[in-house]
Amino acid sequence: MLIPITREKFEQLIPLIATGPQYAYFWGKLPMVLKRLLISVVALVVIFLLGLAFGEGFYFFRLLFSIIAGLYWFWGPIYWASRRNLEIRRYKYSGFWRGRVLDVFVTDEIVGTEETVSNRGELVIVENRERRLNVEVGDETGFTTIMQGPLRRTHKGIAEGQVVEMLILSNQPDLGRIAKTSDIYIPRLNIWVSDYPYLQRVIFAQVSSQLSEAEERDYPDNRAVINRRRRR
Template sequence: MLIPLRPGELPRLIPAVATGPQFNFCSGSPQKLLQRSFISIIGGVISLLISQGVAINSQASPILLMVGVIFLLYLLWGPIVEASRKNATLRRYPAAAIFEGEVADLYTKELVEGRQETTDKQGRLETVENRRTWLCLELEDEDGYLGSIRFPYNKKHQQIRRGAVIRCFVLSERKDFSRVGALSDAWLPQMKLWVGEYPFLLRPAFEELCLKRLR
């Protein structure tokens, strides 16, 4: 079942600016955080040193000083910009609807998330793959197959079963939704469980909207 959203509902549920959960997600892994720290410190220090080296009356000095401050704050605004870009990928669609259906099928898949080179005890170079288990959910309703969502698997997902009720946003370039462009993160109300790779939605507001529109 698809229930088209009213004007203004999509921007209210997927904000332009990063929420707390979105900021935490985009802060990334320790490796990504370390990378941002290097960029922030190196860029900030170099800009500040250059600003101190130019003439005091130079018009470039305040600009370089501002650039240095921006670099030093990269740890804060970097995740905000990344989250805002992710949100924009769904906010750009002209048509959106609430989907209520069921989990038609589910399965796990091993995905390679990174590779690194190391040496073994004999000093030979070898490549080590970082793998992670992801859970894929196939969604359908009375009209048939809709699409799938996938996300990193953990123990709380063991309770998900075929036939479980699931709700999410469906985004499309067409107002008749004949072609699905994207799906948001999803809510399984029977288990009170949210699933998805990235927290697009303001989740309490989405749950409230479903209570109103799916009566």
């Protein structure tokens, strides 16, 4: 099932400013926080040196830039998440998609590398690997795609045949060519699978519920079928 949604609803689902989960995604682990702190410190030193070079006339700008640079460790995740949201909001059309899980499998993926020095003084590149969940989904039209995300304990119940929902994006009014997909939602388990949390998940769940209720009203004879789908 594919139902076009309005631009207004789309902008509610994918806001311009970073949400809490999106901020947490870009906040990252300790190495990322330390990297932002280092950038802030280096920027403050550069601004200080420029202030010495330009004298008192640079005081106001030095103060302003110092505040901005000094807090980069804090506002950096907001900037990067909002930029990512802006990239996906450039698509002109969107739709609510419902299909089924076709396959579920786990892979080990390289998520980053680190440089370290061995006991013999040699430079060693260490690969950071992470177990990732892969969920292949599709519908009766033949459309299929694979969503990948970090493996969580809550994903244990995902199985073939379960109903899945997501937002699809396109630059064509009829949504004939899908350019991008969002994180996927499994109503029966009330869980999500994604790498980056694009959607306002509470609003998306409300849209899902509203569309299901509308389907029941329009096709009352299919109510039992719809209820069975939800239980799968």
